[in-house]
Amino acid sequence: MRRKATVAKAKRRAVPRIRKAAQAEYPSLEELSYEKALAKSVLDREVPMEGDDAVTLAAAMSSLTGSLKRLSYNYGLTVGRSVYKVFEGRKHYRWYGDSIQDIILFFEKLGYDYMLYRILTDNVEVSIYRKNKVNLGCNIHSFDSGVMAGFLAAARGDFVRVSEVSCCNNGAECCKFTTAASLGDPFCTDIKRLSRIMGGARSVGKVRPEYHMLSAEPLMKPQYSSHINSVFFHLGQVASSGFPEGKMSAKMLARSVPVMERFGLGRLEYESKPLKLSILLDGVKAKKEFADISISFLNGMISRYSGRPLRSQLAPGRKGSYKIIVKQ
Secondary structure (H helix, E strand, O other), rough: OOOHHHHHHHHHOOOOHHHHHHHHOOOOOOOOOOHHHHHHHHHHHOOOEEEEHHHHHHHHHOOOOHHHHHHHHHHHHHHHHHHHHHOOOOOOOOHHHHHHHHHHHHHHHOOOOOEEEEOOOEEEEEEEOOOOOOOOOOOOOOOHHHHHHHHHHHOOOOOOOEEEOOOOOOOOOOEEEEEOOOOOOOOOOOOHHHHHHOOOOOOEEEHHHHHHHHHHHHOHHHHHHHHHHHHHHHHHHHHOOOOOOOOOOHHHHHHHHHHHEEEEEEEEEEEOOHHHHHEEEEEOOOHHHHHHHHHHHHHHHHHHHOOOOEEEEEOOOOEEEEEEEEEE
C-alpha cells in the first residue's frame, strides 16, 4: 500500500503544469495527455506568438541523424493522434477526406497561413509555403510529417505514412508532404550547415510556443541529452562569434538577450557588476529538460568570456514559470 502511494505521488509530481491547467479548464476530461493539452491550447486560446526560427532550429536539430529523425517522426504520430482526438470530440467524419480540412486548420492555427492541399485517388498532398528558408541541404520537417500521419491514420482507421518530398530548407519553393511512398527524407549530419541558422536573417514568420515545445520534445529524451546539449553549446558559440572581444560586459550580455529570445530559449536577465544571470522560462517551456538546453546554449555564447562553464540552479518563479539562476 505504501509503495502504491509513493508511485502515485511520483506520478503527480511528473504531470506537466500545462496538463494540470488544461484539466482544470476541461473538468469533463478524466485524463488529458500533455500532447492533447497543448493541441487544445493551440485551437482554443489566444496566446503570444514567437518567431518561426525557434521551430526551424528544433526541426533542424531533429534531423541531425537518422535515429533522431525517426524519433521526431514517431513523436509526431503521437501528437497527430492527440490532435485528432480534440476534433473527434467535436464532430464525426463521414468520409476520410473530410478530416484533411481539420489538420490544415490546426497548422493554420499554428501560424502557417499559406497552405494548399489536394486529395487524389491514391494519396493526399499538402504544401506549406514557409517564410523561413535557411538553406540546410536537407528536408527537416519529420515531426510535421508525423503529425499529419498520426492525424490521418486516426481518421482513416488504418496505417498512413507521410513523407516530406520537398523542403524550403533544401532549396524548394515549398515544403510538400505526401501520403504516397517515397525513398525517405535525407538527414543532415553537417553541424556547419546547422550553424547557418545562427547567421541567417531573422524570420518574419510566427508560430505558437506550444508547437515549438512539441517539436522540441524529442530533443529532451535522456538517451540524446548529452549529444544535444553539446550541439547547443556549439551553436551558442557560433551565435556569439560576432560579439566584441574582451571581458564579459553589459554590452555583450545585451546582445545575448535577443539571440536567446529569437530561438525561443527563454528570456535572459542580467546584472553585470557583480555578474548575475538568470533565464526565465514561462508556461509550456517551464520544464527542466528544456532548461538544460537553454543553459547549454547560454554557456556556449559566453564561454570565451567566462573561461569556465557556469553553474545553474532552478529557482521557483511565479506560477507556471521557472527561473534559472546562473553563477560562475
